[in-house]
Amino acid sequence: MSAEPKAILMKGNEAAAEGAIAGGCRYFFGYPITPQNEIPHYMAEHMPQVGGVYLQAESEVAAINMVFGAASTGARVMTSSSGPGIALMQEGLSYMIGARVPCLVVNVCRGGPGLGNIGTSQSDYWMATRGGGHGDGRCITFAPATVQEQYDLCYESFDVAERYRHPVMILSEAALGQMMEPVFVRPRGEAPKDEKPWALGGRRGGRNRRVINSLYAQPDDLARENRVLAELYEQVTREQVRWSEKGDDDPEVLIVAFGIPARCSETAMERAAASGVRTRLVRPISLFPFPHEPIRRWAKVAPHTLVVEGSIGQMVDDVRMAVGDQSKVSLLPVLGGLLTTPEEIAHEIQRVYEEGGRAP
């Protein structure tokens, strides 16, 4: 590939796959589920071209454990799925978090609970940000809003995962996986060659043995490891909180939205401005760690806070934690696998504005 940046028209799912390959990923294990199938299709075609391995697992349960095994050798490894499959991966994720093994998991979110539907959704917010399975762990989670950002986050995620020796999840959504946009792609890179002092492969050269493990049978040992993880999450929070923001510096309505609903909100902000309502948008890019600070800062200014999200109300909990009683929080849920419209959001901005904000 040329070193000159060039834009290629790509589907979001393909961009996720290419971004990961460019970021040094050489092993992909997965299981079919709509709406993420273009990722395994792309990997099956392209992994052999870069000397990597694509393997279709018998289930998402097996897929995440294949990821666990391959990643334990120090390789850059990923899987992708959608809600029902990600649910099956929670067990393996919890073990990888407990055993401190890095990987990338892409969730192209569909609607639920149960089989739900294959329409676009953000209703795995809780599973992502509270999840990583059972126990006292979290899952570092990033949410792209454009195909380019999907590419970039997948590209970068292996550096993040290895920095913290921890799984990273991309919480994408069906619409983003399926839509096409131009993407500036990088040359396909290799994983850094530096030795990972924890990676398995046998006691080569007579080195000391290594153990990857999440079992701490003694109470003191487990408590110590839980504290180590908590300190890790504090470090992750210091270093990885990401968001973008735009709009008026003196907003009357603060909008908080991530992913596609954030893009719909941007158009709605123009309509609100035309009808004389000043707005500002904070778009979380990292969902865990959550950007509490900018939301808190703008909520001090704006009497109204409107959350637009593709669920019955999940991120709104985090927004309420950030806002406290400084601003009156309203929710526009986007349900059923559909996209919202700028008109609908603009209407809601007008409604919360007229309803009155926080008590003086």
Add this chain to the structure above:
Amino acid sequence: MPETQPPVEIPEGMEVVATRPRALTDVPFTYCPGCTHGTIHRLIAEVIDELGLDDRTVAIAPVGCAVWIYEFYALDAIQVPHGRAPAVGTGIKRASPDTMVFTYQGDGDLAGIGLAEVTHAAARGENLTCFFINNAVYGMTQGQMAPTTLPGQKTTTSPRGRDIARDGHPIRVCELLSTLDGATYVERVMVTDPKAIRHAKRAIRRAFEVQMEGRGFSLVEFLSICPTWWGKKPDEAVEWLRENMMPYYPLGVFKSAGQAGGEQAA
């Protein structure tokens, strides 16, 4: 931490005729009196020593009584979710094909919650080795009915004996896996007398050799005893195994070098 053997002074006129295998650490086993895990652990370690594999082997620890094998083997090791060892092993082998990988799994782990993972690893001809410890009961969780619990066998969750009408039939893992084209070597052995132990060691060696030669999936099943949850003294447990388990789970090679068949153990 290198788990080295403590230095021993050899008195004059004496010589060392037996040692702990290098592939084992000095950590004492955690098993109940009479349990056969310790024998099987040692046999695997001896074969690793003899084949010189300790510098390129990864042991995969299950969930169950044997979860602490990562403490017992002086090898790289990974502890994995219940039943998922063959999937984790698949990932290791695909990313690092020249690493030797063995799983060590009980009957609940391999034949219950992990039957899909071992079956598909075998079907893919995954180049790894599974050691399957069948003692017809869940040991670590207090003696519940296992997929291999025999008809009529009493456990803590089949207190009046396994009722086929209610609980269904036991699973014969070797017979099942030997139907798969991807399985290269499948044998059932036991370790309850010296002759059987010597034979079991040959089976372990053969399984590792299949993997060393890149010939695909190998599995050795060990009929084992659980005196604690069978409620028997060790010698009674051995007798019970001979009288009850061996007729249901016949010993022998069920698959070898791609040949299906019922070659019986000597």
